[in-house]
Amino acid sequence: MDKTLIARCFAQARNTYGREAHVQLQVARRMASMLPAISPRRVVELGCGTGNLSRLLLERLHPQELWLNDLCPEMADCLTDLLGPADRHTHVSFHPGDAETMELPRDTGLIVSCSTLQWFTDLPPFFCRCHDALSREGWLAFSTFGEDNLKEIRAVTGHGLAYPGMEELTRWMTGAGFQVTHASEEVRTMTFAHPADVLRHLKQTGVTGTEKRMWTRGRLQAFCDEYRQRFSTRQGEVELTYHVRYMIGKRLDLSHHNL
Numbered sequence: 001m002d003k004t005l006i007a008r009c010f011a012q013a014r015n016t017y018g019r020e021a022h023v024q025l026q027v028a029r030r031m032a033s034m035l036p037a038i039s040p041r042r043v044v045e046l047g048c049g050t051g052n053l054s055r056l057l058l059e060r061l062h063p064q065e066l067w068l069n070d071l072c073p074e075m076a077d078c079l080t081d082l083l084g085p086a087d088r089h090t091h092v093s094f095h096p097g098d099a100e101t102m103e104l105p106r107d108t109g110l111i112v113s114c115s116t117l118q119w120f121t122d123l124p125p126f127f128c129r130c131h132d133a134l135s136r137e138g139w140l141a142f143s144t145f146g147e148d149n150l151k152e153i154r155a156v157t158g159h160g161l162a163y164p165g166m167e168e169l170t171r172w173m174t175g176a177g178f179q180v181t182h183a184s185e186e187v188r189t190m191t192f193a194h195p196a197d198v199l200r201h202l203k204q205t206g207v208t209g210t211e212k213r214m215w216t217r218g219r220l221q222a223f224c225d226e227y228r229q230r231f232s233t234r235q236g237e238v239e240l241t242y243h244v245r246y247m248i249g250k251r252l253d254l255s256h257h258n259l
Contacts, residue, residue, distance in 0.1 A: 001121050003071060003098060010049070010206035011074040017050050018078075020204040023188050023242045025052050028114045031143050032056035034182060034246060038139065040109020042067060046099040047116025050078040057112065058082070058090055066092045067108075069099050071119075100126055104133035113142040118149075118161055123169075127176035131251055138251045140178060144169075146185055146243035152231045153202070153240075156223055169247055178249030185245045191237040195227035196220070198240050 010017075017024075031053060041064045048054050048068040057066060068079065073096035076083070082092045095102070100120050104111070111130050120126055130140050147163045154160035164172075170180050192198050199215075231238050 001119065003119070006119055007071045009203075010070075011072045013204050013206035014050060014072070014074055014078055016204035017206060018052075020201055021050075021052075023190065023244075024049075024115045024205070026188065027143050027244050028053040028056060031112070031114050031141065031246060032060055034248060035060065035110070035112070035141055036139055036181075036248070036250075038109065039063075040135075040138075041065065042105060042108045042110075044104060044108045044111045044133070045069065046111065046113040047071070047119075048079070048094075049075060049115075051082055053112065053114045054079070054082055054092075058092075061110070063090055063109070066090050067105055068092065068094045069102070070094075070096055071098060072096065104129060106133055107135045108133050108138060109135055110139045110141065112140075115143055115145070117142055117144040118163060123164065124172045124175065127172050127178070131177040131254070134251045136251070136253065139248065140173070140251070141246075141248040143244055143246050146245050148187065148241055148243035150202075150207075151241050151243075152198070152227065152238075155230065156226050163243075166245060169245070173247065173249045177252050177254045179252055180247065180249045182246065182248035185243065188242045188244065190240045190242070191233060191235075192240065193237055195224040195238050198227065198238060199223075201240070 040061060043057055043061060043063040044067045045054055045057060046069045048070050054066065054068055076094050079094055083094060111134060117123065134140065145163055149163060150160055166183055166185065170183060173180050192201065227238055233239060
């Protein structure tokens with residue numbers, strides 16, 4: 001996982017992400033609707049991107065502090081409305097860096113993340129770090145993707161991310177000291193006029209951070225031919241699958257949990 005390349009791809013896509021990331025926006029809205037009815041003093045969002053979920057967190061939770069993080073420092077350009085003095089009730093700050101290794105603020109009421117954890121390299125230690133950073137009755141909520149995510153791309157190119165299963169996620173969260181209160185998944189399908197539009201969509205949402213091969217004219221033509229042959233609809237369009245998983249966990253007191 002080359003996080004420098006991942007960051008560069010998302011930085012380059014930050015001006016087109018809002019126009020193209022329809023599924024990610026829908027996921028952010030659903031994630032926000034699933035959050036427990038709490039009033040946390042501090043909310044930490046990891047992988048905030050252009051702020052789709054961030055704005056919903058402000059509207060729904062009204063925390064005193066919203067601590068935003070993203071791997072790409074350039075995402076600050078998309079968050080100016082949040083980082084300005086518009087909402088004086090909530091102090092909003094932006095902290096670029098790798099959420100897997102950077103220090104998270106202590107005594108946090110909610111750590112939340114949307115469409116980000118699939119880019120992490122080692123989730124069990126990360127869940128433990130979240131447990132340590134949360135307040136005694138804190139919550140961890142996130143969405144990530146499942147094994148059928150972008151399955152068409154994997155089938156044609158043989159390339160894609162390795163996604164953990166729901167049982168693995170549950171086991172890792174439980175092992176880190178969380179009571180899993182919600183676990184669900186859904187499949188969302190997008191359609192495009194041409195296979196080249198699928199690649200354009202992925203590039204404009206930044207989801208090309210693991211692809212290091214050059215797209216020659218011959219490779220592009222072969223990709224489009226096979227994609228259309230295997231994944232065309234009756235209407236002559238082509239499909240792209242998003243497989244989304246939602247997980248919410250309540251922090252347990254490990255000293256009591258181990259008795």
